[in-house]
Amino acid sequence: MTVFSLRNKSGNGIETILRRGPTRLERREWLEGYLFIAPWWLGFIIFTAGPFLAAIYLSMTKYDLVTSPRFIGAANYMQMLQDPLIFHSLQITAVYAVAGVILRFIVGLFLAILVNQKVPIVNFFRTAYELPTVITGVAVALMWQRVFHAEFGMVNNFLKLLGIQGPAWFGHPDWVVPTFILLNFWEAGRTMVIYLAGLQTIPNELYEAATVDGAGNFRKFQHITLPLLTPVIFFQIVLGIISSFQVFALAYIITQGGPANSSLFYVLYIYRQGFQYLDMGYASAMAEVLFLIILGITLVLWLTSGRWVFYMGEIRK
Amino acid sequence: MATLPIRISPHKLFGYYIPLYLVLLFFAALLLFPFIWLMSRSIMPYKDIFAVPTIWFPKTITFVHFQNMFSLPQWPFGRYFMNTLLVTLGVIAGRVFSASLVAFGFSRIRFPGRDALFLLVLSTMMIPFQVVMIPTYILFNKLGWLNTLLPLIVPSFFGGGAFYIFLFRQFIMTIPAELDDAARIDGCSRLGIYWNVIFPLMGPATVTVVVFSFLETWNDFLHPLIFLTRAGTQTLALALQQFVQVQFMQAEMVFVVATVAMIPPLIIFFAGQRYFVEGMIMSGLKG
Secondary structure, eight states: OHHHHHTOTTOOOHHHHHHHOOOHHHHHHHHHHHHHTHHHHHHIIIIIIHHHHHHHHHTTEEOOSSSOOEEOTTHHHHHHHHOHHHHHHHHHHHHHHHHHHHHHHHHHHHHHHHHTSOOTTHHHHHHHHHHHHHOOSHHHHHHHHHHTOTTTOHHHHHHHHTTOOOOOGGGSTTTHHHHHHHGGGGGHHHHHHHHHHHHTTSOHHHHHHHHHTTOOHHHHIIIIIHHHHHHHHHHHHHHHHHHHHTOOHHHHHHTTTOSTTTTOOHHHHHHIIIIISOOHHHHHHHHHHHHHHHHHHHHHHHHHHHHHOOOTHHHHO | OOOOOSOOOHHHIIIIIHHHHHHHHHHHHHHHHHHHHHHHHTTSOHHHHTOSSOOOSOSSOOOHHHHHHTTOTTOOHHHHHHHHHHHHHHHHHHHHHHHHHHHHHHHHOOOTTHHHHHHHHHHGGGSOHHHHHHHHHHHHHHHTOTTSSHHHHGGGGTTOOHHHHHHHHHHHTTSOTHHHHHHHHTTOOHHHIIIIIIHHHTHHHHHHHHHHHHHHHHHOOHHHHHHOOSTTSOOHHHHHHHIIIIIOOOHHHHHHHHHHHHHHHHHHHHHSHHHHHHHHHHHHHOO
């Protein structure tokens, strides 16, 4: 109790706290606090911390759900090093995540600048760009499967009008990952909303001052818009890569990892090992590696953020 | 509200307005056309859907596929729809009450370790579900909850997730603390303050949480996929995928069922667009 009191932010000196201790009223408030947040910490223990620790243990076992887990040490991790599909799935997932995030960044920022123009009915277009981001999951996956179908898909039918024989998209090992990357275009509305909010926080005086100094639109973009948006861009890239690394439903529904494992994204491979081969230990080891990768990406981006992220507050300081 | 400028110089008209609207239109068409293509196929007669050369827009309109959808053998659409609705409503109820209660605790009550615990709340956003998926599956298996809707609903009653706690907390911090003090002087307990003072004022935050939870839960695939494996227990999204995969639903039915699955999220989007956008900005701008 006194240990906690030392951290008390109320500004009391250590001695006074030690002498006085918490009053009955304070203790009552503490208790109420812990009770109010009880749903969270119960949930944290049952659905996050517990399973998280259990996954670490399972990753060192052989477990098929039927017989009890057998401890095998680091064998699953050693096996991962020998498994060519691990490297393959990590590689395509990384390519997908980075390319997808870049595509969403470019298109999203461009759309945000478009709908930030002060012209009539621009809000209609804004809504139109947000619409595709609302629908995700199975319905949209089945839609893409048909839109990019090799024979009677929308895209290839359109290309036929132009006299172009379209590729097989999801059906061709070389095209399948680029096609998944392309789908990020339809999610750009999500990043657009965020960049638009960022654009609207940029004070107009900066642009006016730049106009007085004779800067053209491109220089204004380069020297005002882009630097002031870096905190938002930074955060979007971190979140985007983390979420893209977890790509699952689209690939599971559209290709099941095919053709010939060419779209076997990492989480799809975890699912396959765990729920199709019932190798829960190996799948848990893979999940731990996913966690370390996400942790690593986040840490690296945070540590390097000082070099290229510019915060508005720095002007005032 | 922007109004048309009274005089537009030809230079500005051709150098700005016309190119701008062309680009705006181009992107709108590109982004929306796949959806229009899919939905228009749900009201086309079978022979038109796969006609060569392709028919872009419906020439004759039919709703026969929609009628057929309710009478597909071994595909009880009504039950899947009800399952999905039940899960969605359950998750919304769990989130709205537990996340707001926890957020109230984190923003209105002082207790040791509060800030550190809140940091822990936020850091759980770093742990993707896939990392804890297998032990969670084993847990629900031991509880005998597989093939029931419980694994999808019950966890949302335990805080409802870090993002939603954060969202409510941000909102509560904008409500003046004097309101709490006034209520306390009138003899209101803390639970009373939460329920009678704070909760009624949180309308906008609640709507944002409802809109987000609806879209997230309605579209969810991974959770139902691992927790619901027996026929008849699935949600609409999962049942749709499995029917296409396993039994090969008649090709034209896919367009219809996908269209139907898209309609509720669209309705929610149009009804709560402002809140949807606000929530998205919250999720994207702040840590």
